[in-house]
Amino acid sequence: MRFADLLGQERNVRLLKAALVRDRVAHAYLLTGPPGSGKRSMAEVFAAALDCEARGPEWDGEPCGECRSCRKVAHGNHPDVQVIAPEGAHLKLEQMQELRRENARRPYEARYKVFIVDRAEAMTDEAANCLLQPLEEPPGPAVFLLLTAYPARILPTIASRCSILKMASLPEALIARALMEEGRPEEQARAAAALAGGSLGRAREVAGRWETLREEAREFYAAACRGDRVALLNRAAAWSKSREEAQERLELLEALYRQLLLEAGGSPPGVWRRVLGPAEDGGGLSLAGARTVLEAVMWAQRALSANAHRRLLLEVLFLEIARCHTGGDSLPGLAEEPA
Amino acid sequence: MTYVSLYRKWRPQTFSEVISQQHVTRTLQNALKMGRIAHAYLFAGPRGTGKTTVARLLAKALECAQGPTPEPCDQCPNCVQIRDGLCMDVIEIDGASNRGIEEIRDLREKVKLIPVQAPYKVYIIDEIHMLTTDAFNALLKTLEEPPAHVVFIFATTEPHKIPATILSRCQRFDFKRLTVPELSAHLSRIASAEGLALSPETVALIARNADGGLRDALSLLDQCVAFAGEKVTLADVEALLGTVESEVLLRFVDLVAERDLVRGLAYIAELMDSGKDLHRLARDLMSHLRNLLLLKLAPAMRLEAVEPELEERLRGQAERFTRQALIAGIEVLAEAESEIRWASQDRLPLELALIRLVGLVEEGAAAPKTTAVSAAQPAVTAVTPAKPDPVSAARAPAAPAAPADDFGRRWAAFLESLTENGLKNMVSVFRQGDPPRLSGQTICLEFAPTKAFYLKKAVDNQEAMEKAVRRFFGEEFCFKPLKRGELPPAEAPEERADREVPGNGAGEDVRRDPLVRKAIELFGATLVKVEP
Numbered sequence: 004m005r006f007a008d009l010l011g012q013e014r015n016v017r018l019l020k021a022a023l024v025r026d027r028v029a030h031a032y033l034l035t036g037p038p039g040s041g042k043r044s045m046a047e048v049f050a051a052a053l054d055c056e057a058r059g060p061e062w063d064g065e066p067c068g069e070c071r072s073c074r075k076v077a078h079g080n081h082p083d084v085q086v087i088a089p090e091g092a093h094l095k096l097e098q099m100q101e102l103r104r105e106n107a108r109r110p111y112e113a114r115y116k117v118f119i120v121d122r123a124e125a126m127t128d129e130a131a132n133c134l135l136q137p138l139e140e141p142p143g144p145a146v147f148l149l150l151t152a153y154p155a156r157i158l159p160t161i162a163s164r165c166s167i168l169k170m171a172s173l174p175e176a177l178i179a180r181a182l183m184e185e186g187r188p189e190e191q192a193r194a195a196a197a198l199a200g201g202s203l204g205r206a207r208e209v210a211g212r213w214e215t216l217r218e219e220a221r222e223f224y225a226a227a228c229r230g231d232r233v234a235l236l237n238r239a240a241a242w243s244k245s246r247e248e249a250q251e252r253l254e255l256l257e258a259l260y261r262q263l264l265l266e267a268g269g270s271p272p273g274v275w276r277r278v279l280g281p282a283e284d285g286g287g288l289s290l291a292g293a294r295t296v297l298e299a300v301m302w303a304q305r306a307l308s309a310n311a312h313r314r315l316l317l318e319v320l321f322l323e324i325a326r327c328h329t330g331g332d333s334l335p336g337l338a339e340e341p342a
Numbered sequence: 343m344t345y346v347s348l349y350r351k352w353r354p355q356t357f358s359e360v361i362s363q364q365h366v367t368r369t370l371q372n373a374l375k376m377g378r379i380a381h382a383y384l385f386a387g388p389r390g391t392g393k394t395t396v397a398r399l400l401a402k403a404l405e406c407a408q409g410p411t412p413e414p415c416d417q418c419p420n421c422v423q424i425r426d427g428l429c430m431d432v433i434e435i436d437g438a439s440n441r442g443i444e445e446i447r448d449l450r451e452k453v454k455l456i457p458v459q460a461p462y463k464v465y466i467i468d469e470i471h472m473l474t475t476d477a478f479n480a481l482l483k484t485l486e487e488p489p490a491h492v493v494f495i496f497a498t499t500e501p502h503k504i505p506a507t508i509l510s511r512c513q514r515f516d517f518k519r520l521t522v523p524e525l526s527a528h529l530s531r532i533a534s535a536e537g538l539a540l541s542p543e544t545v546a547l548i549a550r551n552a553d554g555g556l557r558d559a560l561s562l563l564d565q566c567v568a569f570a571g572e573k574v575t576l577a578d579v580e581a582l583l584g585t586v587e588s589e590v591l592l593r594f595v596d597l598v599a600e601r602d603l604v605r606g607l608a609y610i611a612e613l614m615d616s617g618k619d620l621h622r623l624a625r626d627l628m629s630h631l632r633n634l635l636l637l638k639l640a641p642a643m644r645l646e647a648v649e650p651e652l653e654e655r656l657r658g659q660a661e662r663f664t665r666q667a668l669i670a671g672i673e674v675l676a677e678a679e680s681e682i683r684w685a686s687q688d689r690l691p692l693e694l695a696l697i698r699l700v701g702l703v704e705e706g707a708a709a710p711k712t713t714a715v716s717a718a719q720p721a722v723t724a725v726t727p728a729k730p731d732p733v734s735a736a737r738a739p740a741a742p743a744a745p746a747d748d749f750g751r752r753w754a755a756f757l758e759s760l761t762e763n764g765l766k767n768m769v770s771v772f773r774q775g776d777p778p779r780l781s782g783q784t785i786c787l788e789f790a791p792t793k794a795f796y797l798k799k800a801v802d803n804q805e806a807m808e809k810a811v812r813r814f815f816g817e818e819f820c821f822k823p824l825k826r827g828e829l830p831p832a833e834a835p836e837e838r839a840d841r842e843v844p845g846n847g848a849g850e851d852v853r854r855d856p857l858v859r860k861a862i863e864l865f866g867a868t869l870v871k872v873e874p
Contacts, residue, residue, distance in 0.1 A: 014581065014617065017569070018565070018568065018569045018582070021568055021569055021570075021571070022568035022569075025568060025571070026345055027345050027564070027567060027568040028345055028568075029345075029347050029561065029564060029565065029568070030347060037687060096439075099439075100439060103439060128472075129438065129441070129472065132437075132438030132439075132469050132472045133436070133438045133439040133472075134438075135436070135438055135468075135469055136436040136438070136439070136468065136469075139350075139394075140350060153684070155621075155683035155684065159388075159389055159499075160389045160499055163389040163390050163555050163557050163558045163561070164557070164561070165561070166561055166562075166564065166565045166568075167565075169584060169619060171617045172614070174614075174615040176615075200687055257687075257690065261690060261693070264693070264697070265607055265693075268603040268604060268607055268697065269603055269604040270604055270607060270608070290603075290697065291701075294694060294697055294698075295791055297690065297694060298694065298790075298791055298792065299791055299792070301681065301685065301690065301691070301694075302791070302792040304685070305684060305685075323791070
């Protein structure tokens with residue numbers, strides 16, 4: 004992979020290449036951006052470029068991709084390029100201590116030692132603090148690349164030691180175009196782009212499962228419009244099997260209702276409208292209704308990441324959504340007594 | 343030789359090079375001059391303000407060949423070794439990775455040994471807050487009465503995590519955040535020494551974005567140089583930071599004032615596609631609204647760091663909002679900002695905030711719109727707006743502007759008194775609501791949709807809560823918990839019941855009419871009279 008293969012990151016690529024060519028590479032970078040925005044690819048290309056053997060006076064910062072070093076990086080077996088990822092839910096103190104021991108050694112064969120810390124927000128407090136000193140004054144020629152989708156969760160003392168690179172999320176139109184160029188039908192491409200949150204990788208994945216997702220969205224929406232609580236509760240049971248599944252479905256609902264919100268706000272109907280069928284089915288949402296649903300979905304996403312009981316969470320959420328659709332009151336005792 | 347970043351290269355090597363921490367350096371230098379050297383120091387303060395730097399300087403001042411001296415020579419072997427991190431008698435320990443009791447026991451053993459080459463043994467423990475409780479306790483005895491040749495220097499960003507028993511054994515120095523002018527001056531100095539060409543505006547922009555940390559400022563400068571070469575322009579820095587120009591803020595707020603939701607949403611998409619940082623946009627919008635509010639409250643005031651021309655435009659924009667809308671708007675944005683902080687997606691919270699902002703403006707302008715509604719529905723002749731029209735409310739002598747703030751204070755006092763009376767459960771329910779609103783004699787407490795549980799609690803216990811309210815505020819007050827967005831009744835519910843035409847059975851039917859219901863939902867209403 005080369006810098007040129009990274010879609011939509013021209014600004015960051017320009018910045019890193021300039022640092023490489025001018026030989027002003029900072030010793031620590033914090034790469035932030037939504038999941039799937041290409042942080043990992045960017046880090047790997049940058050690592051390859053740092054250790055590329057083909058650098059000469061005319062070098063433009065692009066790794067050659069052919070030298071021994073580049074090939075090793077591409078295969079993930081370069082001894083001086085290490086990727087540290089969470090073991091389980093966290094990046095642990097032991098992993099960072101191991102990193103520090105490794106950092107105390109000189110590079111085995113390349114110019115720089117490169118440490119890629121994936122999902123850096125998962126560092127425990129101890130682990131993060133342990134990294135402070137090497138991040139400030141690495142003993143040898145080392146470059147740290149910390150990757151995270153949640154910059155607000157990184158300790159300020161860590162962030163202050165890093166140069167921060169914000170990965171641009173790709174415009175939806177660009178993703179949709181890329182998917183269409185890969186031969187996917189327009190509806191699929193647009194909907195997947197809307198779901199992907201600026202990540203081409205995620206869009207491809209969504210597009211692959213589009214038929215299932217579309218059916219699920221359609222059925223959910225129909226049930227919600229009818230106020231069919233039984234169907235919704237069954238769905239809650241079906242979607243809460245694993246955390247990833249629940250998370251993905253919440254994202255689906257977020258994209259869906261966001262579109263409805265925009266429509267209620269007066270924007271022209273988007274691709275989801277075609278999926279869901281015309282609005283005159285009695286369950287159209289007001290602007291306030293769509294807003295309430297989205298706030299509830301966001302609340303559910305937060306609760307999910309705080310380890311709430313999945314099924315219970317989805318059930319409560321779905322009943323709330325049904326209420327917003329039908330305009331009826333909540334279940335007795337849920338939020339208020341029926342009049 | 344690999345590149346050494348600016349903040350490491352320009353780490354001060356003498357006390358005189360340390361900027362903006364005179365309260366620390368001067369005290370230390372005087373202590374050194376008088377030979378009153380404490381055996382334990384604690385340096386506390388935010389990141390990038392010079393704790394580690396001053397710790398090393400203090401070590402140098404103690405170990406210098408002429409030491410202890412108020413200004414180390416930076417030339418004798420000891421000074422040079424300390425600078426290069428080679429001195430055997432200055433031991434720098436990373437508290438975060440040597441945090442257990444074993445390490446501290448080990449340290450206690452070694453403390454007894456006499457220094458090798460210098461007069462003192464200096465232990466610098468960075469990130470001291472990460473030591474375990476056991477480790478702290480193991481240190482207490484040594485820290486109280488260390489051997490005469492030992493000086494401890496602790497540095498931390500989180501002094502509140504340090505046990506009081508440790509704190510009381512140390513001399514504590516608090517480092518302060520650097521101000522923007524201080525940062526700018528220092529940045530310009532370093533830039534010219536490095537042969538970089540930066541305009542004053544560029545420097546100021548970098549300084550503003552460093553948030554008081556010198557290290558942050560220098561890393562940013564470093565990044566800018568790496569990006570743009572030796573001539574860094576304002577545009578380069580803006581592109582790098584994804585900052586939002588004041589034009590964008592003005593335009594955004596104009597769209598809110600025009601209640602143009604469609605273009606507002608499109609504008610967010612446009613900003614996002616052009617690579618703006620929406621988290622930053624939310625923050626900047628907040629400070630923009632703050633500026634508007636200040637201009638609204640104190641029209642004669644001059645805003646600092648705002649050009650006169652821009653200030654004029656801000657003044658014009660402030661005219662378009664009521665004071666309440668601005669205050670509520672800032673709250674909405676603050677909420678959105680924290681949402682963005684915890685979500686990986688930043689667009690949706692901002693979109694929702696925009697909708698709520700537009701809603702706020704609409705609420706303020708609801709009064710004139712009611713006429714249109716009642717005209718469209720001749721069956722209902724008088725739907726009075728429940729929310730008091732802000733203009734007339736301000737004019738009415740009975741309700742001058744001050745009581746609103748006064749009410750906030752009294753509300754806080756009320757909660758305080760409940761806590762004192764042991765009604766903590768009730769207080770916690772009260773606190774889950776939005777800031778309460780006083781309409782007439784009714785205290786309305788709105789609950790966000792996510793706080794449905796507390797709303798239910800409040801509804802269940804409304805009587806008890808109302809009793810508490812009456813005890814504090816007086817018998818004439820009532821208390822009403824509401825869902826957020828549900829508009830409070832203008833008067834107390836009893837009064838409203840009185841004013842509904844008695845004996846007119848059509849009243850309830852009209853309430854059920856979808857259009858009327860919608861109108862009541864939108865504006866809140868008191869049904870006065872129903873004409874066939």
